[in-house]
Amino acid sequence: MKKILKIIFVVILCLFILSLLKDQVIKYVVSAVTTGVTGTKTQIGSFSFGILRHSVRIRDFKIHNPKGFSNAVLIDLGIINVDYDLSSIIKGKLHLRRLDIDLKELCLEKDKEGKLNVDSLKIIEQQKETQDKKSKPVKQVPMQIDLLNLQLGRIISKDYSIGKEPSVKVYDIYTSKSYKNITSANQLAALIISEPMRQAGIKGAKIYGISTLAGVGMLPITIAATFAGKDSAQRDFNLSVANLYEVSLAVLKRTGKVNKENKATGVIEANVNGASITVKLKEKTANVTQATVSARKLMLPKPEIASGILYRISEELK
DSSP, X not given: XXXXXHHHHHHHHHHHHHHHHHHHHHHHHHHHHHHHHHOSOEEEEEEEEETTTTEEEEEEEEEEOOTTSOSSEEEEEEEEEEEEOHHHHHTTOEEEEEEEEEXXXXXXXXXXXXXXXXXXXXXXXXXXXXXXXTOOOOOXXXXXXXXXXXXXXXXXXXXXXXXXXXXXXXXXXXXXXEEEEEOOHHHHHHHHHHHHHHHHTOXXXXXXXXXXXXXXXXXXXXXXXXXXXXXXXEEEXXXXXXXXXXHHHHHHHHHSEEEEEETTTTEEEEEETTEEEEEEEEEEETTEEEEEEEEEXXXXXXXXXXXXXXXXXHHHTO
């Protein structure tokens, strides 16, 4: 009886170890494939692979900036859910019946020469080489995604080409998009990057050309309807009005020119990169202050600039 119990224990232990190794191996493969497409460092928080349920769940999947830019995260994917077809994978084709992606943040960065980080990704460089040499495109692993559900969060845009301090804009998109029949890793990568940019009305990036060539068929628009008419952003901070006022004032002085300041009313008026900025602080409780930032440029509302100021303030407090 004891011998049988020992055998059962060893079998259970072996299955447990194999289960752990299985997830680690696939986690490594997913990371390697992504690095192969983007040419950048990738990082996966947690990974679970269900054989019986034919499902994969990934949390905190981060893709870092390409070489020549800061070490910051370029793409932050909160949750990825996959429903795959096992029989197709056995035959050598990656067939996903459904792919759900939660894009928390896309962090655009423009260097001092005006080059955009997303335009330095491997898929862009390969496409440029293919066009210049008029050679055949690089062969990719066969892929089929029947349905892609993309949840878009926000874009943080940092422009270092304008001076010592970067211009920071934050686009709060928070919308969902669905696509059918994705047939390549390049298509998928182009969608994840270019669709939030399109929604935010960001123009001029080479990734749009890759999207078109990859069969995505999307072009940038002048301005996203999501932001029309809105010129302010709001956030609560666990800080007193007096302390938050000092931090806000320091940020505005460093990034632009302060025109008026009134500590008694908690209002600061400034000019940052040609935009008129107004910061209003209001006490909600003893240690919670509500900050409202409004921004206008040439009489037009600029909520992305207002959100950018709030982002700078929050970064200052870290």
